[in-house]
Amino acid sequence: MMRILPAGIILCFSLALPCHAVLPLIVNTWPFRDATATAWKTLSSGGSVLDAVEKGCSQCEIDQCDGSVGYGGSPDETGETTLDAMIMNGDTMEVGAVGDLRRIKNAIGVARAVMERTKHTFLVGESASVFAENMGFTTEDLTTNTSFSIFTKWLQENCQPNYRQNVSPDPSKSCGPYKPHALPQQRRRHQLIDIHAHDTIGMVVIDQAGHVAAGTSTNGARHKVPGRVGDSPIAGAGAYADSTAGGAAATGNGDVMMRFLPSYLAVELMRGGADPSVACKTAITRIKRHFPGFFGAVICANTTGSYGAACNKVPGFSQFPYMVFNQKSNVPIQETVDCI
Numbered sequence: 001m002m003r004i005l006p007a008g009i010i011l012c013f014s015l016a017l018p019c020h021a022v023l024p025l026i027v028n029t030w031p032f033r034d035a036t037a038t039a040w041k042t043l044s045s046g047g048s049v050l051d052a053v054e055k056g057c058s059q060c061e062i063d064q065c066d067g068s069v070g071y072g073g074s075p076d077e078t079g080e081t082t083l084d085a086m087i088m089n090g091d092t093m094e095v096g097a098v099g100d101l102r103r104i105k106n107a108i109g110v111a112r113a114v115m116e117r118t119k120h121t122f123l124v125g126e127s128a129s130v131f132a133e134n135m136g137f138t139t140e141d142l143t144t145n146t147s148f149s150i151f152t153k154w155l156q157e158n159c160q161p162n163y164r165q166n167v168s169p170d171p172s173k174s175c176g177p178y179k180p181h182a183l184p185q186q187r188r189r190h191q192l193i194d195i196h197a198h199d200t201i202g203m204v205v206i207d208q209a210g211h212v213a214a215g216t217s218t219n220g221a222r223h224k225v226p227g228r229v230g231d232s233p234i235a236g237a238g239a240y241a242d243s244t245a246g247g248a249a250a251t252g253n254g255d256v257m258m259r260f261l262p263s264y265l266a267v268e269l270m271r272g273g274a275d276p277s278v279a280c281k282t283a284i285t286r287i288k289r290h291f292p293g294f295f296g297a298v299i300c301a302n303t304t305g306s307y308g309a310a311c312n313k314v315p316g317f318s319q320f321p322y323m324v325f326n327q328k329s330n331v332p333i334q335e336t337v338d339c340i
């Protein structure tokens, strides 16, 4: 049994209930502390859960968190940085998303504009940039000295690694241009994303009344094929929110993870009563069954304020750090989960 106090603190009378069950709650992927703090500040100064997700993820876009969020990171095969982002309202089940967004820094802001200023859900590429510009977002070059030098180094190294397969010339040796060749009998299953070239921000915010929002922002995969959109802007893959159950968000190899809708699965499991840690683990296990070497992690939170995370253990990645902020901690706290 549990009782919700006016301050939003949930007392755990049952030992079965995790004692960190406190609302409001912010959970986000990776140790992106400033993003967590910004989301909390937004919420505590009267902002909605959507405002908190938007501002929190925008903070990472400004800070270029780990070089994997926002401008100046993950140049594609042509050297351009393109952005993916989404935001979801767990009360109304509305979603706004952008993929392959060019020349606009505030991708999650544009995602929110898609949600609020169109009847669509997902805009991509050049057209998304035109939409953003029309909505008043500034157009600017997303290239920085850092992204340019990552790109030139990659060119000097014969475009290695890259995401091409079943083409000639041999993509493990060359920069193309590529032409398709006959598919082999046995398809190889790749570990596509370099675990050191990643780190999407995925955030779940739940307020005292149990309203849930979730969102993501990323510059995707380094050296991606132009036009590639990852899991992060896809509802149910990158993030999912439902105020009758909870929220979840994912990070990692989006090319693989998007096929399993791990955020949707985790929320559905929580709806069925699964503890957030168990829900996250199950979402990871489902992918692992087919792609044991995939790199990825999921964060989960339910509407009682319980939360958890899970990740897939691969060489060089055995623990996953994530951020938590609730009434109890009153500061952003970094937590770590052992990968399975």
Ligand code: SD4
Residues within 6 Å of the ligand: 084, 193, 197, 198, 199, 200, 218, 219, 220, 221, 229, 230, 231, 232, 250, 251, 252, 253, 254, 255
């Ligand atoms: C993508 N999921 O575009 C993102 C990248 C990422 O940790 O999260 N890496 O595939």
